[in-house]
Amino acid sequence: MAKTYILILITLICLPIRCCFVVRPKKIFEEPIIAVAVLWDTDTIYIRSNNYLTLTNQDRITNIPVNTLLMVIENQDSIAVLKNNKIILKNASQITFESEGEINIGYNSKTMTAYHNKILIKKGIVHRFPTIHNLTAINILPIEEYLYGVVSSEIGEAKENEYESIKAQAVCARSYTMSLLGQRKDFDIYGSYLYDQEYKGTAREYPLAIKAVNETRGEIMQYKNEPILAQYHACCGGRTTFGRYPYLQPIIDAPNHSRHKKPYCQDSPYFEWNMKIGRDSFESTILKLAGIPYKFRLNPKLEINKKTKRVEYFKFKSDKEYKVSAESFRKALNLRSTFFTCKIKNDSTEIIGHGWGHGIGLCQYGAMAMARQKITYKNILKHYYSNIKFFRAY
């Protein structure tokens, strides 16, 4: 009896201790399979593989011999597939191609890009920009394989002594991608830096990028337990700028974020740039953006954000006060950034600028310089993103 009491007592004492030590299981995911839009706004897609190709339309499977060139076209309201100008499949709304080898696809048969795994071709996807044609090709593959291509394209020039910056780039690109999973209807991400991240399939996969992706496998940055939209750009010009989220804060890109120290990206060829244009074209660009159809002399004021030093607006008065966004001005003149000042003279305007890109998040030239100074990839990332935590998602 006494023994039973002692046992119960021990159990009761140990129970709360055990509870304290119970570790809540972490979310363990399998490596996600992602869908990357690689061709869009086209009525024709050429496809060929260096191995056997399997073409699937609903439940119907067609085997295509090695190195056969196929043409996928829009055919009224559906998709058709042609081989030697003969239709081998029609009336499909979507088709998939799979191969053990490389699948080459392109807008024409001369410039094709190689991808792995699976290509889905779909009709009628609505894009975030206006399109004329209706076909979209989507590469479906495991995220880590996709990252081999992205990291190679995005920071391909980084050298052996800048290796930590390549690892930082891998964690950024993975976090960015993971934050978009399930957010869009027909695919996860665009394979272009214009909309998301540059991805050129297996044609651009560099050994150091592959190594960096493998060594950081599954590792992402999180904010409040969610993957962060880790934006990055080529060169900040000395300061980064605000993004949409609290972890994308403007920072001074120098040791300890100090304005008294030399910026990390100062040796970048894009740290400072300038451009001279005629006073007339400077003024007509601003007037056009303001929607004013006639010309007159104007002396616009630059509205500069105190914290980021980037131009936000050009302001000028005519019949009323006008505001033109610096971002639209940047696009119209193909400027590298909105981090600039203008010297307006009688017949010309000089634009003196800093950096290349939107200036949000990690600065690639800064990250490469930090890596050369033996700073680890985690410390590089903590320098550019505020209050983030590292997490291994799978």
Ligand SMILES: [Zn+2]
């Ligand atoms: Zn920088």
